[in-house]
Amino acid sequence: MRTVGLIVEYNPFHNGHSYHLQQSLKITGAEAVVAVMSGNFLQRGEPALVDKWTRTRMALAGGCDLVIELPVAYATQAAEWFAYGAVSLLEATGVVDAFCFGTESGLLSPLLRAAELASDEPEAFKRLLKQRLETGMAYPQAYSGAIAAYTAEQGDADASSFPFDQPNHTLGLHYLIAHRRLRGRMEPFTIAREKAEYNQTTITDIRIASATAIRKRLFEGLSLTDILPFVPASTYELLSDCVEKRLAPIGWDHYMHPLLHGMLTSSAEQLGQLHELSEGLEHRLLQSLPNLETVSFESLLAQLKTKRYTRTKLQRALLSVLLGHAKSDFTADKLRSGAGYLRILGFTDKGRQLLKQMKKTATMPVLLSAARPPERFRYLDLDTAASAAYLLGVPGANAVDLFRDFRDMPVIV
Structure with missing residues (x-):
């Protein structure tokens, strides 16, 4: 079956994510969804609102068929290595035909052209990046500015005027750069974000709000019912249960x-x-x-x-x-070598079929638990340690929960 890959955090899964998932299926013609999802700590250096197992349940209830954990070594990195780790896992499954990410514009061609020009980081690009960094500019802005300037030097007027500095454009560009460096076989797609911008703290629509705005409401102590219009019923029920058990919200x-x-x-x-x-x-x-x-x-x-x-x-x-x-x-060499394993957090019946297929196609070992893996993986050790550290900060967790990674099998829906 044709399968699309998504790279997600689902912190928490909301109506905007549901829209992205459904549109990804539509534009790629896929029948199944594989999601690479960050674990208990996220790309901006934050703990997740709720643990990865609960967010896996949200993902499966929301339409994902197979959820793979993005190791903490990549999940908490800046765009370059976050993207590299996630894309490499989707490629390693051998069952994902396309991947789809959200961007501010919904335009793929400027990102593809820039990725082609910059994937090998030619000396001229490095020079432009260094110049901007030396002015004290933050790395994301310096990188985006260097991309725009370099594409202009190469005569690509359309790409040079493209807003690479917008957060999802930046991340999308790095997905495509990673895809080229990995010589990936998946077909890339993008869709435009709807109603709410990345990291937007205000709510301006009756159904769509950013995950940032939803978390803000929860941390401000507002009632859970206040977020009900912006999340699927399954997310609301799972969050309600976690709040009652003092397992969320975590910050x-x-x-x-x-x-x-x-x-x-x-x-x-x-x-x-x-x-x-x-x-x-x-x-x-x-x-x-x-x-x-x-x-x-x-x-x-x-x-x-x-x-x-x-x-x-x-x-x-x-x-x-x-x-x-x-x-x-x-180090760059260690990160470039990849995680070395595919850690499965959950699956549906379709996901079970994909797992069966992955036994023949996957280029990394497929792990259903962190207990007794076939070989030692340094980044898996970091994952289990991070999970235990996360649960130490969760008021409703107990000593047994610290070792869930070794005990629990994937969530099955």
């Missing part, structure tokens, strides 16, 4: 004590060995501690934030402190 403030402990018991030299901590950020972390007014994440960010360090950069750095992610595990 950075749930991890402040272990985070501060990690900072207070480390030297600048030790912090400097962690992923995402460089260029003096380790010193700034330690210097910020005496100035904290409250034990809250926003208070800590207020001490740390500068023009040089974006909120997302700081969140990823602090997540490395919380999870103990060493630079040595995140």
Whole structure:
């Protein structure tokens, strides 16, 4: 059966995601959906609103047929490696014929042309990127500006005026760059985002709201019924159950004590060995501690934030402190070699058929549990540790939950 791949976080699954999924099936002519989904920590360096198992149930109830976990080593990265990890997993299944992502414009051709020009990172592009970084520009903006300038130099007037700096355009470009570098066989598609922009905090439609706006309402203490118009009934029921059991909503403030402990018991030299901590950020972390007014994440960010360090950069750095992610595990060579496994979080009856097919087509081992894998995977160890760390911050979790990765089999719907 023809299958489309989606790269998602579903934090939580909402009506906009449902629209994207249905449109992806329509424009690709697919009959089944494989989703690569981030686990308990997400790309912007944040804990998920609710655990990955619950979000898997949301995904399956919303129309996905097979959910594969994007390892934390890729799920918490900037666009380049986030995209590379996700696309490589979809390719590794051997059963995904196309992949579809949302963009602000819904236009694929400018992104394809830019990906073709930039995938090998020629020296002229590197020069343009370096020039922008040297002005103090944040990396995402510098990269987008360099892409636009480089495509202009290459005579592609249409691509050079394209808004690469919009968040979903940036991510989509990196999906296509990863696809080219992997010599992928999947066919790429994109659809335009509807009604709500990425990371939009306000709600301007009666049915569609961004995941950011939905989470904002929950963290502000509003009733769950306040988000009912914007999520499927299945998402609402799952969230209601988690809230009742004190398993949601989860945010950075749930991890402040272990985070501060990690900072207070480390030297600048030790912090400097962690992923995402460089260029003096380790010193700034330690210097910020005496100035904290409250034990809250926003208070800590207020001490740390500068023009040089974006909120997302700081969140990823602090997540490395919380999870103990060493630079040595995140070198370009190691990330380029891929996760090495396909961790299955859940499936439907169609997903079961895909799994059966993957026994013949997958280029990586397929894992239904983290217990006794056929070989040792360094990134799988990071996944299980991250899951345990996440559950330590969940008020309703217990000691048994810390080892769910080793005990639980995939969710079946």
